[in-house]
Amino acid sequence: xxxxxxxxxxxxxxxxxxxxxxxxxxxxxxxxxxxxxxxxxxxxxxxxxxxxxxxxxxxxxxxxxxxxxxxxxxxxxxxxxxxxxxxxxxxxxxxxxxxxxxxxxxxxxxxxxxxxxxxxxxxxxxxxxxxxxxxxxxxxxxxxxxxxxxxxxxxxxxxxxxxxxxxxxxxxxxxxxxxxxxxxxxxxxxxxxxxxxxxxxxxxxxxxxxxxxxxxxxxxxxxxxxxxxxxxxxxxxxxxxxxxxxxxxxxxxxxxxxxxxxxxxx
Amino acid sequence: xxxxxxxxxxxxxxxxxxxxxxxxxxxxxxxxxxxxxxxxxxxxxxxxxxxxxxxxxxxxxxxxxxxxxxxxxxxxxxxxxxxxxxxxxxxxxxxxxxxxxxxxxxxxxxxxxxxxxxxxxxxxxxxxxxxxxxxxxxxxxxxxxxxxxxxxxxxxxxxxxxxxxxxxxxxxxxxxxxxxxxxxxxxxxxxxxxxxxxxxxxxxxxxxxxxxxxxxxxxxxxxxxxxxxxxxxxxxxxxxxxxxxxxxxxxxxxxxxxxxxxxxxxxxxxxxxxxxxxxxxxxxxxxxxxxxxxxxxxxxxxxxxxxxxxxxxxxxxxxxxxxxxxxxxxxxxxxxxxxxxxxxxxxxxxxxxxxxxx
Ligand SMILES: Nc1ncnc2c1ncn2[C@@H]1O[C@H](COP(=O)(O)OP(=O)(O)OP(=O)(O)O)[C@@H](O)[C@H]1O
Ligand SMILES: [Mg+2]
Numbered sequence: 220x221x222x223x224x225x226x227x228x229x230x231x232x233x234x235x236x237x238x239x240x241x242x243x244x245x246x247x248x249x250x251x252x253x254x255x256x257x258x259x260x261x262x263x264x265x266x267x268x269x270x271x272x273x274x275x276x277x278x279x280x281x282x283x284x285x286x287x288x289x290x291x292x293x294x295x296x297x298x299x300x301x302x303x304x305x306x307x308x309x310x311x312x313x314x315x316x317x318x319x320x321x322x323x324x325x326x327x328x329x330x331x332x333x334x335x336x337x338x339x340x341x342x343x344x345x346x347x348x349x350x351x352x353x354x355x356x357x358x359x360x361x362x363x364x365x366x367x368x369x370x371x372x373x374x375x376x377x378x379x380x381x382x383x384x385x386x387x388x389x390x391x392x393x394x395x396x397x398x399x400x401x402x403x404x405x406x407x408x409x410x411x412x413x414x415x416x417x418x419x420x421x422x423x424x425x426x427x428x429x430x431x432x433x434x435x436x437x438x439x440x441x442x443x444x445x446x447x448x449x450x451x452x453x454x455x456x457x458x459x460x461x462x463x464x465x466x467x468x469x470x471x472x473x474x475x476x477x478x479x480x481x482x483x484x485x
Numbered sequence: 486x487x488x489x490x491x492x493x494x495x496x497x498x499x500x501x502x503x504x505x506x507x508x509x510x511x512x513x514x515x516x517x518x519x520x521x522x523x524x525x526x527x528x529x530x531x532x533x534x535x536x537x538x539x540x541x542x543x544x545x546x547x548x549x550x551x552x553x554x555x556x557x558x559x560x561x562x563x564x565x566x567x568x569x570x571x572x573x574x575x576x577x578x579x580x581x582x583x584x585x586x587x588x589x590x591x592x593x594x595x596x597x598x599x600x601x602x603x604x605x606x607x608x609x610x611x612x613x614x615x616x617x618x619x620x621x622x623x624x625x626x627x628x629x630x631x632x633x634x635x636x637x638x639x640x641x642x643x644x645x646x647x648x649x650x651x652x653x654x655x656x657x658x659x660x661x662x663x664x665x666x667x668x669x670x671x672x673x674x675x676x677x678x679x680x681x682x683x684x685x686x687x688x689x690x691x692x693x694x695x696x697x698x699x700x701x702x703x704x705x706x707x708x709x710x711x712x713x714x715x716x717x718x719x720x721x722x723x724x725x726x727x728x729x730x731x732x733x734x735x736x737x738x739x740x741x742x743x744x745x746x747x748x749x750x751x752x753x754x755x756x757x758x759x760x761x762x763x764x765x766x767x768x769x770x771x772x773x774x775x776x777x778x779x780x781x782x783x784x785x786x787x788x789x790x791x792x793x794x795x796x797x798x799x800x801x802x803x804x805x806x807x808x809x810x811x812x813x814x815x816x817x818x819x820x821x822x823x824x825x826x827x828x829x830x831x832x833x834x835x836x837x838x839x840x841x842x843x
Binding site (some may be wrong): 271293 | 702823
């Protein structure tokens with residue numbers, strides 16, 4: 220059984236079909252790529268799965284045995300889906316440490332009264348959480364910035380923090396919306412290495428949207444290709460690479476094999 | 486909005502979780518408490534206590550409450566005066582009907598009632614934000630005061646339309662009513678402020694405070710992380726209104742002695758809002774500094790002409806006071822839009838680097 224499954228998923232905005240009758244299965248333990256030209260509906264797919272948008276009637280979304288089609292975002296998060304945003308959406312006035320502490324939020328249930336009187340059990344629990352979160356920051360290379368407001372980080376550090384915040388949720392499925400956008404090649408490598416080792420360490424399933432095709436081809440087990448909200452191709456990177464319908468839609472023109480290879484490998 | 490030392494980074498969590506994690510702050514606060522408890526009540530005269538210090542303490546409490554809602558949870562409110570009125574009128578109703586309940590307990594119960602009213606008027610925050618939410622809370626302000634004016638039940642159908650503090654004691658000491666001394670009432674207000682400030686500090690540095698700030702900074706991301714916006718926002722309204730309610734109760738029962746609804750009008754709401762803006766949104770101590778500024782500066786300005794021997798009529802001096810005060814607020818906000826909390830931070834940085842500033 221797939222970890223995430225959409226059946227007939229559709230979403231229109233005032234007549235514009237952003238996602239059209241989409242069936243996608245994401246297998247547990249896989250790294251699944253989602254590619255497609257600008258405006259093809261990738262971010263909309265993320266927003267539908269995480270409850271930011273309500274899908275059109277007739278759509279179904281299942282996650283880990285639960286029907287989450289109409290669930291509110293906070294429940295979806297609690298079930299084990301974490302995501303990053305194309306526009307990051309960090310908690311900019313909060314410190315780096317607080318950003319990840321919030322991510323860990325659902326895992327530290329404690330009551331209002333014990334908080335306001337700050338009893339020793341709370342102090343201990345908060346200390347444990349902090350240790351765990353500092354370890355996570357260490358892992359993604361942001362430990363030195365723990366006390367700094369997120370707004371003061373560099374662009375690359377913000378991308379790392381948005382990944383860290385998602386990971387703090389200890390998710391089963393991690394959804395990354397263009398995690399490498401705007402990073403230098405070295406930083407892209409670094410980020411991928413972090414994602415891969417997080418995947419290994421926590422047995423994650425990863426869904427990744429990425430325009431840098433080289434990244435997708437190198438890391439993904441399965442790739443789904445969207446165009447105008449419809450699935451126009453799916454398979455292993457090798458299969459997708461050889462699918463001329465995909466190439467045509469995605470790259471906008473028919474190309475010979477050498478040109479294709481050059482595009483995917485660059 | 487939210488500041489924290491970057492230099493003194495704590496690796497030890499227990500240390501980080503102290504109420505005042507930075508040494509300078511701890512010393513400063515300890516001194517302040519010693520002066521407030523051990524010096525002020527013995528040197529200040531009746532006028533100082535009644536006209537300056539007690540209102541300052543009560544407004545500080547309300548400002549801390551509003552800052553939790555607006556500075557930390559990001560929900561703008563112009564209903565502070567009304568929530569204070571709820572606390573005052575609830576205390577009046579309870580203590581006149583059931584005089585056996587100790588007045589301190591009644592204050593807290595009234596805070597609870599204000600919290601419920603706060604939740605009710607916080608419901609629109611789920612759909613609307615910022616300026617529009619402010620207008621919705623304004624509706625609370627006008628509706629609640631109108632209700633307390635209109636319905637005689639709230640003031641026991643008393644022909645004067647006022648609520649009056651009856652004599653009430655704690656451990657045999659008169660703390661409310663005409664025979665309570667200014668010193669005692671000062672202590673009551675001070676203890677409430679200190680206790681509630683510590684609680685506020687505990688809230689904002691723990692999980693609840695973090696969820697408020699997350700909603701404030703980026704609500705979509707907060708929700709996906711598992712924070713329920715409805716619950717979180719309403720909790721902020723409840724806690725904030727609780728603080729304001731207790732402050733309102735104190736303002737009638739340990740300060741004014743009697744009041745009508747005018748004491749809690751929209752002007753009061755704005756005054757408390759100014760306090761937290763000047764003091765610093767998202768800073769508990771800033772709220773108190775802002776309250777000090779807004780209460781003390783007008784008094785200084787009123788007395789300044791006489792102090793310098795200028796022969797100015799009280800009428801004119803009142804107008805001058807308002808102009809200078811307004812100008813001062815504008816100037817401060819231009820110089821440091823983040824208020825005194827930020828200035829304090831900068832000042833400490835300078836001090837730490839002294840004498841080698843670079
Ligand atoms: N909230 C919205 N209201 C109206 N239209 C929207 C909304 N969100 C997305 N769309 C439309 O849906 C289509 C798909 O947008 P989406 O953001 O999902 O594309 P994308 O594949 O993520 O593109 P990119 O690669 O540029 O990030 C676009 O035509 C977009 O204009
Ligand atoms: Mg997108």
